[in-house]
Amino acid sequence: MTTTALHHRIDGPDGAPVLVLGPSLGTDLHLFDAQVDALADRYRIVRFDLPGHGQSPSPAGPYTMRGLADDVVALLDRLGMDRVHYAGVSIGGAIGQQVALDHPERVLSLAAMASAARFADPESWPKRAATVREKGPDAMVASRPGTWYVPSFSDTDEARRLLSMLRATTAEGYAGCCEAISGFDVRDRLAEVRVPVLAVAGAEDPATPPQMVRIIADSAAVGRFEVIEDAAHLLNVEQSEQVNGLLAEHLADAVAGSRHG
Structure with missing residues (x-):
């Protein structure tokens, strides 16, 4: 995959610590509107769209997680940003793990939400990619309630906004990212991550259940694990206040540690 x-x-003030936010499969950078509203007074926030998502171009797949991580580092290089705090949801969290492993000098802290060091059913992702290449992303819409968010969240403007993304x-962007997920497995490398790690799971997430997310925190040198009740996969939208509070605490501790490290 080319860059x-x-x-x-x-968003946020010049000179503030930089926070990079990586979105989930099938969403765009507006997945994090609530986090920007809560944190942009203290952090310089960089949000990006995955290839073929939002307004990013859509090169031919397959993609790899390493290639996606390199795309993020190339973005930081273009912006003249050296060391950053990173937080991501699902594939966005996997990209953050890959950046922290392949480019450790660039990452000050990592938050992985509804993510995994190895996603479930790796053999199913190329099949999903083939389905979406044939039928388009609309083929995935019916399966998102109960996966992206709990059933009680379905009839909300936020749920409709997510489905529009x-x-x-x-x-091709969706399918290529599916193939990146299929080939991702850093379980035997996570002990190399030396920066503070926060792993957050939705209690009702069938895609990345709590026991899967917990591996990220347990494997890192400095890890914290939290579960958000009444939330599924896109927990940062469903329970934004709780997630914002966890992120604020995690980032404040990491910023203080980096200043005294």
Whole structure:
């Protein structure tokens, strides 16, 4: 995969610590609107769109997690940003793990939400990719309630907004990212991550259940694990206040540690 110039948006004051936010499969950078509202007074926040998502271009797949991580580092290079705090959801959290492993000098802290060091059923992801290449992302819409969010969240404007992001994703961008997920496995490397790690799971997430997310925190040198009740996969939207509080605490501790490290 050649480097993709990822579409991005920057919020927050110049000179503040940089926080990079990586979105989930089938969503765009607006997945993190609530986090920007809560944190942009203290952090310089960089959000990006995955290839074929939002306004990022859609090169031919398959993609790899290493390639996606390199795209993020290339974005930071273009922006002149050296060391950053990183937080991501699902594949966005996997990209963060890959950046922390392949480019450790660039990462000050890592938060992985509804993510995994190895996603479930790796053999199913190429099949999903083939389905989406044939039928488009609309083929995934019916399966998102109960996976992306708990059933009680389905009839909300936020749920409809999330599904609109999925419908706007290109088939190749979605499928290529599925193939990156299929080939991702860093379980035997996570002990190399030396920066503070926060892993957050949705209690009702069938895609990355708590025991899967916990591996990230337990494997890192300095890890914290939290479970959010009444939340599924896109927990940062469903339970934004709780997630914002955890992120704020995690980042404040990491910033203080980096200043005294």
